[in-house]
Amino acid sequence: GIQVEQSPPDLILQEGANSTLRCNFSDSVNNLQWFHQNPWGQLINLFYIPSGTKQNGRLSATTVATERYSLLYISSSQTTDSGVYFCAVARSGGSNYKLTFGKGTLLTVNP
Amino acid sequence: DAGVTQSPTHLIKTRGQQVTLRCSPKSGHDTVSWYQQALGQGPQFIFQYYEEEERQRGNFPDRFSGHQFPNYSSELNVNALLLGDSALYLCASSLNGGTYEQYFGPGTRLTVT
Numbered sequence: 001g002i003q004v005e006q007s008p009p010d011l012i013l014q015e016g017a018n019s020t021l022r023c024n025f026s027d028s029v030n031n032l033q034w035f036h037q038n039p040w041g042q043l044i045n046l047f048y049i050p051s052g053t054k055q056n057g058r059l060s061a062t063t064v065a066t067e068r069y070s071l072l073y074i075s076s077s078q079t080t081d082s083g084v085y086f087c088a089v090a091r092s093g094g095s096n097y098k099l100t101f102g103k104g105t106l107l108t109v110n111p
Numbered sequence: 112d113a114g115v116t117q118s119p120t121h122l123i124k125t126r127g128q129q130v131t132l133r134c135s136p137k138s139g140h141d142t143v144s145w146y147q148q149a150l151g152q153g154p155q156f157i158f159q160y161y162e163e164e165e166r167q168r169g170n171f172p173d174r175f176s177g178h179q180f181p182n183y184s185s186e187l188n189v190n191a192l193l194l195g196d197s198a199l200y201l202c203a204s205s206l207n208g209g210t211y212e213q214y215f216g217p218g219t220r221l222t223v224t
Contacts, residue, residue, distance in 0.1 A: 030210045031210050031211070031212075031213075033212060033213065035215070040217070041148075041199050041201075041217065041218045041220070042215070042217050042218070043154075043201065043215040045212065045214060045215075048212040050210070086153055086154075088153075088154075090210070095166065095167065096167070097142075097144070097159050097166070097167050098144065098156035098159060098167055098169060099144075099146075099154075099156065099203075099213060100156070101153030101154050101155075102153055103152065103153050104153055
């Protein structure tokens with residue numbers, strides 16, 4: 001199956017700092033999503049971005065599908081940004097509908 | 112516009128028992144997927160239901176089964192519970208097709224003792 005690798009596994013920032021999270025995947029995809037999981041376990045949709053660039057406030061994401069990676073940028077981080085960030089992809093082709101998740105990046109933003 | 116809802120929120124069962132978890136999809140969605148998330152891991156795909164049929168399944172034993180109702184809501188059943196089944200169970204809904212964005216519910220935390 002498709003492999004999804006996220007880096008770094010852990011990241012500690014001071015409030016106000018910027019960060020970049022990376023997601024590498026091993027095959028062509030027709031779906032790529034970034035999620036933020038809060039302490040209660042809820043997966044919050046950040047971006048649906050199988051290709052291209054999107055921005056939403058302090059967050060932006062870029063997927064370069066031909067090179068099989070995606071980046072999530074967080075600017076001016078806040079303590080509420082803390083939590084686990086997941087990248088998930090669905091491989092292109094055939095009857096494939098499932099999302100395969102990476103192991104996540106644990107972000108801690110200190111005041 | 113209601114999002115994905117799941118019930119119950121928490122559940123404690125004894126090894127060997129059976130459990131049923133429920134999910135209602137986001138308004139307008141017709142496809143439901145179930146995922147299992149063990150502590151410290153990313154969610155793992157269990158199966159997906161569309162038109163009341165299981166159309167894709169992950170690497171889970173037959174003890175895991177499901178159902179989708181005409182109103183698109185879904186159930187996940189797990190028989191003969193093992194300690195290793197303790198996890199957060201997440202339901203996701205989407206429009207038909209693998210290319211559409213999936214939205215997740217708050218999850219059911221199952222503890223098997």
